[in-house]
Amino acid sequence: MSHRSTIAHLLFSLGLNGAAAISFRNRLVNGNFFINQRGASNAPTVYPPGAFIRDRWKAGPAGCTAACVTAANGDTTMHIGKGTVRQDVEGALYLLEGGRYCLSWQGDAIGRIVVSDTTPVFESGQVVASDIPAGTNAIVEFSCRSGGPPVSLRLAQLEPGSTPTVFERRDDEAIRCGRYFRRIAKPPLRGVVCTVDMAARCGMPLSPTMAVVPKVSLVEHLPVFDGASISMATTILTDYSTSESIELDFALSSELTVGRPAIFFAGQGGILDVEAEVVF
Missing domain, CATH: 2.60.120 (Jelly Rolls)
Structure with missing residues (x-):
């Protein structure tokens, strides 16, 4: 055979x-x-x-x-x-x-x-x-x-x-x-404290690439650390995201030090929804 x-x-x-x-x-x-x-x-x-x-x-x-x-x-x-x-x-x-x-x-x-x-x-x-x-x-x-x-x-x-x-x-x-939707718990974002009440250009890569430029929603507030103090990201102010990465400006619940990094602790809470559904 x-x-x-x-x-x-x-x-x-x-x-x-x-x-x-x-x-x-x-x-x-x-x-x-x-x-x-x-x-x-x-x-x-x-x-x-x-x-x-x-x-x-x-x-x-x-x-x-x-x-x-x-x-x-x-x-x-x-x-x-x-x-x-x-x-x-x-x-x-x-x-x-x-x-x-x-x-x-x-x-x-x-x-x-x-x-x-x-x-x-x-x-x-x-x-x-x-x-x-x-x-x-x-x-x-x-x-x-x-x-x-x-x-x-x-x-x-x-x-x-x-x-x-x-x-x-x-x-x-x-x-x-x-590729179309991602619920990200405890996202490891990184940015910078640009004013006492704003963390700017907080980003992370997206893999796989999304189908289209996504809409990002804050489902649960994110803890932010500047090396000395902790605040909470409570609102998305500006969304610069692409299909390949998330990049956001956040309003903060309390003051952090300008010029310090804005570190979002992986494993410390918070949820983002990233939606890129295609509609025909």
């Missing part, structure tokens, strides 16, 4: 085929809905349009009602009671081949692939979209039937070709999510 035949026989015995063995098949990020950096509730919740239920998965234009149940292995089932749940797929990064793509999932939700100005109907089971131009942005969207009962959704996968394969599991899903 040839080496190639041996590999094919092994894949067949495992219930796989050649396509299933190829990595980077799934062009959706967080397809098992496990990553939840924003800490959205598992309980039934009404989400306004654009609100995120899980990383990369947000409520559609009319909002949605959704709940989540996570299994011991991290796979999460999303229950959709009303509205739609969608993911914007970056064509320049995830749909470079163009051509035919297949959307598959588990559960009784209905789904569709939206490209450009098309408005395809929702379908049950797998959905095949043909002739997606290379590099074109797309939207994957799931829903329940109008007036019908809540539906379940899990293990969503968008892949090249017309035939779905087994769900692809990756160890870098959190990194992929970090």
Whole structure:
């Protein structure tokens, strides 16, 4: 038996085929809905349009009602009671081949692939979209039937070709999510005290690079040390951030010494949200 035949026989015995063995098949990020950096509730919740239920998965234009149940292995089932749940797929990064793509999932939700100005109907089971131009942005969207009962959704996968394969599991899903959103606890920023009540140009690199220039929000005040005294960064005054780094001016809760470094202790508290979600 040839080496190639041996590999094919092994894949067949495992219930796989050649396509299933190829990595980077799934062009959706967080397809098992496990990553939840924003800490959205598992309980039934009404989400306004654009609100995120899980990383990369947000409520559609009319909002949605959704709940989540996570299994011991991290796979999460999303229950959709009303509205739609969608993911914007970056064509320049995830749909470079163009051509035919297949959307598959588990559960009784209905789904569709939206490209450009098309408005395809929702379908049950797998959905095949043909002739997606290379590099074109797309939207994957799931829903329940109008007036019908809540539906379940899990293990969503968008892949090249017309035939779905087994769900692809990756160890870098959190990194992929970090291109679009990052909640940074205890960020190790460094800057300078430029006036007694302001820490200027407080920065740190971002890796991986964000999808676009991010919007940075202060979720929890940050402790700042100038070598002698500690203050708290309470407000972002100016945001100079790029897709590759955070750089911020902060208002301080108490006076520090001008000209001294503004050191943000890693491990001493504070939270920043860095958001660079793409919208199509």
